[in-house]
Amino acid sequence: xxxGALLVAAGLxxxxxxxxxxGAQQSxxxxxxxxxxxxxxxxSAYLDALAKSQQVDAEVVQIEQSIGTLEQQFAVLRxxxxxxxxxxxxxxxxxxxxxxxxEAPGMDGARRTVLLDYLNARDDTTAGRYRKxxxxxxxxxRDLKDAQAQQANLVxxxxxxxxRLNGELLAAQNKRRAAAGAPSAAGLNLGNYxxxxxxxxxxxxxxxxxxxxxxxHGNYQAYNPSGPYLGAYQFTQSxxxxxxxxxxxxxxVGVDPRNASEYDQDDIAWTLYEWKGKAPWGGRC
Numbered sequence: 001x002x003x004g005a006l007l008v009a010a011g012l013x014x015x016x017x018x019x020x021x022x023g024a025q026q027s028x029x030x031x032x033x034x035x036x037x038x039x040x041x042x043x044s045a046y047l048d049a050l051a052k053s054q055q056v057d058a059e060v061v062q063i064e065q066s067i068g069t070l071e072q073q074f075a076v077l078r079x080x081x082x083x084x085x086x087x088x089x090x091x092x093x094x095x096x097x098x099x100x101x102x103e104a105p106g107m108d109g110a111r112r113t114v115l116l117d118y119l120n121a122r123d124d125t126t127a128g129r130y131r132k133x134x135x136x137x138x139x140x141x142r143d144l145k146d147a148q149a150q151q152a153n154l155v156x157x158x159x160x161x162x163x164r165l166n167g168e169l170l171a172a173q174n175k176r177r178a179a180a181g182a183p184s185a186a187g188l189n190l191g192n193y194x195x196x197x198x199x200x201x202x203x204x205x206x207x208x209x210x211x212x213x214x215x216x217h218g219n220y221q222a223y224n225p226s227g228p229y230l231g232a233y234q235f236t237q238s239x240x241x242x243x244x245x246x247x248x249x250x251x252x253v254g255v256d257p258r259n260a261s262e263y264d265q266d267d268i269a270w271t272l273y274e275w276k277g278k279a280p281w282g283g284r285c
Contacts, residue, residue: 027179028172028175028176028178028179029176031172031175031176032169032172032173032175032176034172035165035168035169035171035172035173036169036172036245036248038165038168038169039162039165039166039168039169039242039245040245040246042158042161042162042164042165042166042242043162043242043243043245043246044246044275044276045158045161045162046155046158046159046161046162046238046242047239047242047272047275047276047279047280048276048279049151049154049155049158050155050239050280051276051279051280052151053148053151053152053154053155054282055282056144056147056148056151057148058282059144060141060144060145060148063137063140063141063144064141066137067134067137067138067141070130070133070134070137071134073130074127074130074131074134077126077127077130078127159238162238162242163238166241166242166245166253169245173250193251193252193255193260194251195260195261195263195264196261196263196264196267197261197263198263199262199263200262200263200266200267200270202266202270203262203263203266205270206285207273207278207285208233208266208269208270208273210284210285211233211269211273211281211284211285212232212233212269214281214284214285215229215232215233215234215281216231216232216233216234218232219232220232220258220262220265221258222234222258223258230256230257230258231257231258231260231265232257232262232265232266232269233257233265233268233269233272233281235257235268235269237256237257239272239280240252240255240257240268241253241254243268243271243272243275244268246271246275247267247268247271249264249267249268252264252268
């Protein structure tokens, strides 16, 4: 009887331990799921802010180009007006005692201004319109410069939040590994990345073909130091990490995109496209 009781007790103990381990595993799984959801949300906010920042940057460049074009048109208008003023002055029979070029000094410059005002009313009206448009563009430019600075601060904050939550995700994953008796990871990248071979199913998709053609001319080891932007699709490391995490490919988090296989670069680019559309690449293709 005593032996039977001991066996029953041992069986109960094993059952309790097993239930406890299962509960710990279930809890750690839920912790990873919660951390993954938060990391995804942070990555999504960061990518949206980054896309908005790129739009503002593009608009600033466009306005600067427009202002430059207006200045050129205004310069041409001034030159044409000076030529017409000289011709009108000649036709009037009045001796030309002054220069009408940019080098005209003092009083000559004033007389030139009077001539331009009275003899080129139409050009003055056009010049006024140029100035009005230019002033409007310059006002918009100032507003965008302010928005640009604010957006840059927001992107930096969201990037920091994404990195913090990725750290929490790593901690949750390590807790799950501990519950399963596996070793913990020292960083986001486990250091055991094995490149995926072969051709990705979407390798020849028109969007991917177009995007890598524009971004890197199809060079999977491309490097642009201004970002830096990396690989065929010119990822920043943060965008790559966030998208790899979203894709459930933790082994790619922390890997330099240039060191990833063509298959894996295509995979992360396709994941980002399905997640955020064309916006991360400026809406092209």
